[in-house]
Amino acid sequence: xxxxxxxxxxxxxxxxxxxxxxxxxxxxxxxxxxxxxxxxxxxxxxxxxxxxxxxxxxxxxxxxxxxxxxxxxxxxxxxxxxxxxxxxxxxxxxxxxxxxxxxxxxxxxxxxxxxxxxxxxxxxxxxxxxxxxxxxxxxxxxxxxxxxxxxxxxxxxxxxxxxxxxxxxxxxxxxxxxxxxxxxxxxxxxxxxxxxxxxxxxxxxxxxxxxxxxxxxxxxxxxxxxxxxxxxxxxxxxxxxxxxxxxxxxxxxxxxxxx
Amino acid sequence: xxxxxxxxxxxxxxxxxxxxxxxxxxxxxxxxxxxxxxxxxxxxxxxxxxxxxxxxxxxxxxxxxxxxxxxxxxxxxxxxxxxxxxxxxxxxxxxxxxxxxxxxxxxxxxxxxxxxxxxxxxxxxxxxxxxxxxxxxxxxxxxxxxxxxxxxxxxxxxxxxxxxxxxxxxxxxxxxxxxxxxxxxxxxxxxxxxxxxxxxxxxxxx
Numbered sequence: 001x002x003x004x005x006x007x008x009x010x011x012x013x014x015x016x017x018x019x020x021x022x023x024x025x026x027x028x029x030x031x032x033x034x035x036x037x038x039x040x041x042x043x044x045x046x047x048x049x050x051x052x053x054x055x056x057x058x059x060x061x062x063x064x065x066x067x068x069x070x071x072x073x074x075x076x077x078x079x080x081x082x083x084x085x086x087x088x089x090x091x092x093x094x095x096x097x098x099x100x101x102x103x104x105x106x107x108x109x110x111x112x113x114x115x116x117x118x119x120x121x122x123x124x125x126x127x128x129x130x131x132x133x134x135x136x137x138x139x140x141x142x143x144x145x146x147x148x149x150x151x152x153x154x155x156x157x158x159x160x161x162x163x164x165x166x167x168x169x170x171x172x173x174x175x176x177x178x179x180x181x182x183x184x185x186x187x188x189x190x191x192x193x194x195x196x197x198x199x200x201x202x203x204x205x206x207x208x209x210x211x212x213x214x215x216x217x218x219x220x221x222x223x224x225x226x227x228x229x230x231x232x233x234x235x236x237x238x239x240x241x242x243x244x245x246x247x248x249x250x251x252x253x254x255x256x257x258x259x
Numbered sequence: 260x261x262x263x264x265x266x267x268x269x270x271x272x273x274x275x276x277x278x279x280x281x282x283x284x285x286x287x288x289x290x291x292x293x294x295x296x297x298x299x300x301x302x303x304x305x306x307x308x309x310x311x312x313x314x315x316x317x318x319x320x321x322x323x324x325x326x327x328x329x330x331x332x333x334x335x336x337x338x339x340x341x342x343x344x345x346x347x348x349x350x351x352x353x354x355x356x357x358x359x360x361x362x363x364x365x366x367x368x369x370x371x372x373x374x375x376x377x378x379x380x381x382x383x384x385x386x387x388x389x390x391x392x393x394x395x396x397x398x399x400x401x402x403x404x405x406x407x408x409x410x411x412x413x414x415x416x417x418x419x420x421x422x423x424x425x426x427x428x429x430x431x432x433x434x435x436x437x438x439x440x441x442x443x444x445x446x447x448x449x450x451x452x453x454x455x456x457x458x459x460x461x462x463x464x465x
Contacts, residue, residue: 001422002381003400040447045380071276076402076445096273098404098445121306123376123404172376203374224372226379256380256400259447 003254004220005045005227006244007205008234010035012081013052015061017235030235033068039234040073042241043259047073048101048175048205048229051081052150063095070096080128089116093124101175103128104148107155107162110169117170126205127171131159131192132179144192151179163196174200175229177207185211185232188219197224205229213239213247220253261285261458262297264324266314268339269305277444281455291323299458300327302438304339308363308407309351311339321356328358328436333462335391335454336438341409341431344438350407359431361411366424373424376406381421383429383441389418389464391437391456392430399449401441403429409440435462 010032011018017032036047047069051062066079079092080101089100100120106112106127117125130151136143144159163174176196178189188209197204206225210216216228233239249255261278263271265287278285278301285301288294302324304311315321328334336344343355348363355363366375380400385392408427411417418437419430429440437457443450 002377002379005379070273071279074277074280074445074447074451076404093270094272096270096276098270098273123305123378123406173378201368201374202376203378226374258396258399258449 001254003045003256004248005205006216006241007046007048007227007229008035008039008044008241009048009050009207009229009231011050011052011231012062012065015065018052032065033072035235036069036077037072039241040075043245043256044075044241045256046075046227047077049077049079049081050101051079053081063091066092066095066097078126080126083116084112086115086119089120089125093120099124099126099173101126101128103130106166107146107148107157110165113166113169113171117172122170122172125171126173126175127163127166128175128177129159129162129166130177130179133189133192142195144195147179151182159192160195160199163200167200167202171202173203173205175205175207176225177229178209181209182207183232184209187211187215188223188225188228190218190223193219193223193225197226203227213244216244217248217251217253220248261299261301262294263287263301263303264294264320264340265289266304266311266318266320268311268314269303271303274301274303274337274444277451278454278458281451281458283454283458289318289320291319294320294323295326295330297327297332300324300332300334301337301457302334302340302343303337304341304343306339307350308339308342308348308355309353312343312348312351312353312355315343324356328434331435331462333457333460334436335457336436337444338405338440338442341438341440342407344431344436345409345411348407358436359411359416359433360413361409361416363407364410365407368424370424376404377408377423378404380446381423381429381441383419383421385419386417389430389432389437390460391432391453392419393456394452395419395449401429401439401443401446401450403441405440432464434464
């Protein structure tokens with residue numbers, strides 16, 4: 001039986017692990033490689049690294065991080081942040097990333113998804129979406145709007161329409177990140193996750209708001225997500241990955257328990 | 260020494276790194292003679308089956324692999340590498356190497372909630388014992404990412420199955436060939452253990 005995945009997200013700034021609260025006030029909380037190894041040994045199913053390094057000349061640090069992670073963890077991992085071209089995507093793939101995440105650059109140039117998907121395959125092309133709850137109106141009938149640049153810029157683009165378009169352009173997986181829930185640790189935005197998961201034929205990773213094991217259970221059942229992304233709740237030591245998996249398995253979800 | 264067949268189909272370095280993690284040295288090659296002479300071959304692959312097969316043929320690697328199979332060289336196919344050992348694939352479509360009778364087919368979900376690609380960790384059921392599957396239990400999950408699945412004509416070649424909108428073959432083999440739809444190099448400790456067993460395997464089914 002296909003299991004539900006627990007995905008840990010590591011925001012990497014200048015080669016260090018950072019954690020943001022509502023996309024502002026980021027602070028460094030350690031070495032990404034050390035964390036990745038720790039989570040891998042504790043049964044994590046997948047890793048995501050977001051490069052939040054401000055300047056592009058430091059991007060090579062990220063390649064070094066990716067190579068080091070690939071030599072020490074043997075589970076799939078993806079990399080996002082600042083991917084603007086097929087060349088960026090290919091470099092990260094070669095360095096050892098299983099998949100790449102595109103976000104803002106794809107909103108500005110939707111065909112970027114298609115080009116990357118053709119070069120490295122749909123299964124390796126993830127569309128990450130930062131989504132803000134808004135009043136449903138003509139431009140955003142779903143009541144959710146895509147925002148970019150780490151949540152700072154509104155785009156007027158409807159989140160549901162963008163998810164479907166992303167799939168049609170060749171994204172093999174979607175990350176649904178709620179800006180409203182991000183960093184709150186009050187739970188995922190279930191209605192949003194479910195709306196998108198039911199509308200597309202590719203797997204959905206729910207992101208933003210995880211604080212308690214119950215939140216993961218809710219988004220993987222009611223929210224119809226294929227995978228749940230966690231950050232603060234494991235980074236700050238409140239929960240171990242293995243504890244989360246045990247909790248979900250005990251509640252009857254298909255979870256990989258042998259590693 | 261493991262020889263990893265390089266034919267522009269996927270991330271060979273992931274396979275090499277996984278081998279290195281369990282102390283196995285490996286080399287890439289796209290040279291048919293090196294493949295034909297190799298002691299032990301990993302035949303990986305990610306991506307489009309027809310593109311992969313066309314590249315194999317263009318480089319003369321199909322003939323080299325035939326020669327190696329005939330010599331009794333242990334061969335491990337992974338993902339698209341596993342798909343290409345069948346007669347053909349619907350992806351393209353393309354002919355395959357024809358080592359095992361059968362076809363690679365696309366998942367066509369009967370139910371709406373079944374997503375394609377089949378992506379993630381799925382449990383594997385051993386259908387018949389094989390040295391490479393030693394110790395694999397029903398609750399053991401391996402990492403899959405694919406839109407097409409293996410459909411061997413003869414159950415004799417099916418060593419393990421998995422469930423996704425029905426049962427499908429996830430490991431097949433004959434003689435000195437073994438092939439998995441899942442990715443041992445991305446399947447944590449259990450996957451690394453399979454690579455270790457492959458490095459010790461003499462190329463017989465039981």
